[in-house]
Amino acid sequence: MKAVISSHNKNMLAQDHGATAAPVQQPRTCNCKNKPKCPLQGNCVKENVVYQATVATETTTETHVGLASNFKERYRNHQTSFRHRSKRNETELSKYIWDLKDRKKSFHVKWRILRSCQPYSNVSKECDLCLQEKYFIIRKDLSSLNKRNELASSCRHRNRLSLKFFRILFIAFDVVEFYPSISLELLSEALQFASEHDPITDNERHIILEAKSSLLYSYGEPWGKKTS
Ligand SMILES: [Zn+2]
Ligand SMILES: [Zn+2]
Numbered sequence: 001m002k003a004v005i006s007s008h009n010k011n012m013l014a015q016d017h018g019a020t021a022a023p024v025q026q027p028r029t030c031n032c033k034n035k036p037k038c039p040l041q042g043n044c045v046k047e048n049v050v051y052q053a054t055v056a057t058e059t060t061t062e063t064h065v066g067l068a069s070n071f072k073e074r075y076r077n078h079q080t081s082f083r084h085r086s087k088r089n090e091t092e093l094s095k096y097i098w099d100l101k102d103r104k105k106s107f108h109v110k111w112r113i114l115r116s117c118q119p120y121s122n123v124s125k126e127c128d129l130c131l132q133e134k135y136f137i138i139r140k141d142l143s144s145l146n147k148r149n150e151l152a153s154s155c156r157h158r159n160r161l162s163l164k165f166f167r168i169l170f171i172a173f174d175v176v177e178f179y180p181s182i183s184l185e186l187l188s189e190a191l192q193f194a195s196e197h198d199p200i201t202d203n204e205r206h207i208i209l210e211a212k213s214s215l216l217y218s219y220g221e222p223w224g225k226k227t228s
Contacts, residue, residue: 039111046071064093065143067133120157127155
C-alpha cells in the first residue's frame with residue numbers, strides 16, 4: 001500500500017513539475033463574461049456551424065436555423081437585433097421576437113449547434129456550410145421561422161474569398177504606384193494567382209477593368225507604357 005501511495009505521489013510530483021515547466025494551454029471553449037449565461041453551456045467558441053434557436057412561450061415553440069463562420073459573433077448580432085427595435089427586420093428570428101415583445105408575451109430562447117461544417121472549399125467549389133444550412137431549412141420541423149426563399153440565397157462565403165482577391169489586387173495597384181515599370185506583369189500575376197483560388201466572374205472582370213481604366217486616367221498615360 002505504501003509503495004502504491006509513494007508511486008502515486010511521485011506521479012503527482014512529476015505532473016506538478018511538468019505543469020510548471022510547460023503549462024498546457026487548453027483551447028478556450030467559452031469566452032462569455034457571465035459563464036452561467038453561456039448560450040451553449042460553456043461551448044460557445046465555435047466556427048463554421050449551423051445552429052438552431054428555439055423560441056418558447058408558454059403555449060408555442062418556434063425554431064430558426066442559421067449558419068455562422070463564428071458562432072459567438074453571430075449570436076451577439078442576434079442579441080443586438082432583439083434589443084434594438086430598428087433592427088427588428090434583420091432576420092426572421094428578430095421579426096418573431098419583436099412580434100412577441102409587441103404582444104407582451106414572455107419567451108425564452110435556447111441555442112444549439114445542429115452541425116459543424118467544413119468552410120467553403122476553393123478546391124470543390126462547394127460550401128458545406130451553406131449546403132447544410134439549406135438541408136435544415138428544408139426540414140420545417142427544425143426551422144419553422146425560416147422562409148422558403150432562404151433556400152435560394154447564394155453562398156456569401158465564396159464572395160468573401162473574392163474580397164480577399166480584391167485586396168490582393170488593390171495591393172498590386174498600390175505597388176504599381178511605386179514601381180510603375182512592373183505594373184502590367186503585376187496585374188497579370190495578381191489575376192492569375194486569384195483565378196487559381198477562385199474563378200473570376202464576368203462581374204468581377206468588369207470591376208477589375210473599371211479599376212484598371214480609372215488608374216490609367218489618374219496617371220494620365222496608357223497602362224503599361226513604362227514597361228515597353
Ligand atoms: Zn460561452
Ligand atoms: Zn457558403
